[in-house]
Amino acid sequence: MDPQATQPAGARARLGRPRDASRDADILEATIEVLAEQGFDGMTIDMVAARAGAGKATVYRRWPSKADLVIDAVACMKKRDLDPAQLPDTGTLRGDLIALVRAPSAADSDRKMHVMGGILSLMSREPELARTAYAAILQPRIAANRILLERARGRGETRPDIDVDRLAALMPAMSSFRTLAQREPITREFLISLIDDVLLPAAGVVRAVV
Known part of the structure; x- marks a missing residue:
């Protein structure tokens, strides 16, 4: 029996749609750019996705909220x-x-x-x-x-x-x-x-x- 057959449909969908980690750096850099220009209150996930050339759903799959995205983006600045x-x-x-x-x-x-x-x-x-x-x-x-x-x-x-x-x-x-x-x-x-x-x-x- 296929091991995936016993898993819920949602879980199978997630397994079949792995996150593209290669986009993370682009999204985080776009977040910093938009944040510097618009501030947190003026910034939207749509703005970040458009700046990074990514889909809005791609951003939300990795970061469930705008605050989570900003925290990760600011933390990445530490690497410099x-x-x-x-x-x-x-x-x-x-x-x-x-x-x-x-x-x-x-x-x-x-x-x-x-x-x-x-x-x-x-x-x-x-x-x-x-x-x-x-x-x-x-x-x-x-x-x-x-x-x-x-x-x-x-x-x-x-x-x-x-x-x-x-x-x-x-x-x-x-x-x-x-x-x-x-x-x-x-x-x-x-x-x-x-x-x-x-x-x-x-x-x-x-x-x-x-």
């Missing part, structure tokens, strides 16, 4: 973390920090902050999403800054008593405020001004006058 082994090492804290704010990096930071803005209304109702957003959007840059600051302190470039954890979070926090409260974009010029006018002075780094 900065590799500690590939962080710049120019010999100065300023040089290292400037190397991290190349134009594509600034654009990525701006996009992440727009994603953060898009999910603010949902984060208050979904504690899991709040933790996921922090880990994916803010934590990677804070971790990179911490490494650069500790390296600079080790070579005597900063004051020995600096609060590394607080300084590492300074630029991501101010970037969040600029996007979420002031509704201004994060540009390379803005990030460099934070480095020169805020972070370096707070760390006790004296820039040479050229």
